[in-house]
Amino acid sequence: MVSKRYLFTPGPTPVPPEVLAAISQPIIHHRGADFRALYERCLQRLREVFRTESEVLMFAASGTGAMESAVANLCAPGERVLVVSAGYFGERWAAIARAYGCDVDELRYEWGAMPAAEDVAERGRGAKAVLLTQSETSTGVVADVQALTAAARHVGALAVVDAVSSLGAVPLETDAWGVDVVISGSQKALMTPPGLALVSVSDAAWAQLSSSPRFYFDWERTRTAQARLDAAFTPAVSLVAGLDVALGLLLHDGLESAFAHHVRLGRACRAGVKAMGLELFSPDDDRSSVVTAIHAPDGVDANEVVALLRDRHGITVAPGQGPLKGKVFRIGHIGWFDVFDITTALAGVELALVELGGDVERGVAVTRALEAFEEAQTVR
């Protein structure tokens, strides 16, 4: 039998068939009229998704490349930056800033904690930039970026936000909230294969470029090229064609609809998990609707849950990272995802936990998830 496969990780995420069809078209040259039309439309759609009037810069890279671009373009060696970290990706900000010789002040919370704007207001004074994470994919926490950005700007620092797993899934009002730099990637809520990194840059950030060495990730070079509908370097034309189609799908019903859909998916997932008698690690709140982190029940290794789901049932969920290894597993529900993906994930988890001898309530998770999804129909 050909077995079916289910991808329920918080990235890369499943890609709609329309997008897969677009990336498999014959290669076109990046300086021809057809690519330029596609590129222009894609860059315009990105501005809509980023909710910004600024140019969104596109790089052939993983999201981390765009994170590095923010440090390289804004922070000189010895310059003070405040890194707010409460998980794996916050710690990555600190590692990048240290690699560039910045004077890094790490406002470090326990993994899973919710960063507080007051702490940023207190610690951010004198920092050139505050490096923030909107969706900390390792813990499921979605931070209050609006409040954190306000605190950063209040102390005169640039607010730089990693929105790799959140952009397009939860609200991020780049211009309205005054976020200076927003980082994202193609492979999460933007429903495209990995390989494109995205950055929006505010006027304030453009005015404060650093002297750190850079070439491939140099913002000015990329902005100048994009202004001519050119790319500084050969773009990943296939992925750009896919992203264009995916953004068209996303914007067809509008971002508000996508945000409401993710809230409903999050509620459905959490309701099902709780009905089974499992304990949530990620917050039980509507903002944290990107990925749900779940404690394995007593006596069960979370890594074994992940392995069994993958090897026996064709279902890929994500394991815990760092201090959460073996303790939690994570169900991603971003991008091209519907309630039946949630019920499949929950059914698989129920089955795997029973097989591993975990103490779970059977036969309730799926129904409770469907109910929660329906109850949440009027969200927003």
Add this chain to the structure above:
Amino acid sequence: MVSKRYLFTPGPTPVPPEVLAAISQPIIHHRGADFRALYERCLQRLREVFRTESEVLMFAASGTGAMESAVANLCAPGERVLVVSAGYFGERWAAIARAYGCDVDELRYEWGAMPAAEDVAERGRGAKAVLLTQSETSTGVVADVQALTAAARHVGALAVVDAVSSLGAVPLETDAWGVDVVISGSQKALMTPPGLALVSVSDAAWAQLSSSPRFYFDWERTRTAQARLDAAFTPAVSLVAGLDVALGLLLHDGLESAFAHHVRLGRACRAGVKAMGLELFSPDDDRSSVVTAIHAPDGVDANEVVALLRDRHGITVAPGQGPLKGKVFRIGHIGWFDVFDITTALAGVELALVELGGDVERGVAVTRALEAFEEAQTVR
């Protein structure tokens, strides 16, 4: 009518349908067993194509990202590097090295010149690295990398070679010739869409890493991850799947067969061009079989040839760059390319030149190209 499109540029190049089918498969997670098996095979195939026992590092990026990685990982600010430049991509090496604050000595030839090993031996003394270009795509010249590498190593410098448009098309014996660093990309002779950058690193280069800031392109981080069949950052899984299939196709008949094929394509292209009465800009030699640069005939603007071919005939060839703008046009013949692509390109050029009032010999180019291709059957 649906019009057919022909891509005859030296990158991105046409991609075989098997590769397009591979990149359009549903997304798989990069930490699952299926991706790891694919990744391992692909990395092994890369070593075969690079002709090296060293690990080939893979980045989600354009080829320029891999060029920058060589500078960032090997060259510290103030360190002396010799850049050998005779065209657009040689000058890019110099720009990257300057961006990193290196003490750049540019051994600059006229565009289209063939760099001389004696010059490297003379100027290279005291340089940490010599930055070389195997196939200068802007001029069609393929340099004698074996001799240039020997000269660099003779003066104790690392030999770093941009082989973006040449790897897999013309011989490059990384280990046998002692090339320290070889850079390539997915979108040329490797018959895959753009978006993957590749670097092989010799033991001597590993022993001389620099202190320049870097994170995404850090070689050590990537090598450590690849040793575990992991990737330091989310890899472009779709493109990796495509590259794996493309490398399988390339290695099925063997690299020697690919090299001989490119020699035949180059001979066919040059023979047809000359039969038409046009003058070659690129060398009339068998090593330069990546791209053929052709002078536009008297009174014809080469950019108009490119525009007419594209807009009226659906054929994309490349214009001249830099000082060659408007003077030459270029036909790429690398990767998934056969003799009928050459004859189509020549037929299109003949038609366009007649339309533009150029003085060309009609009705001979295609036949002469076919003959030259056949005559060259015993190459190697």
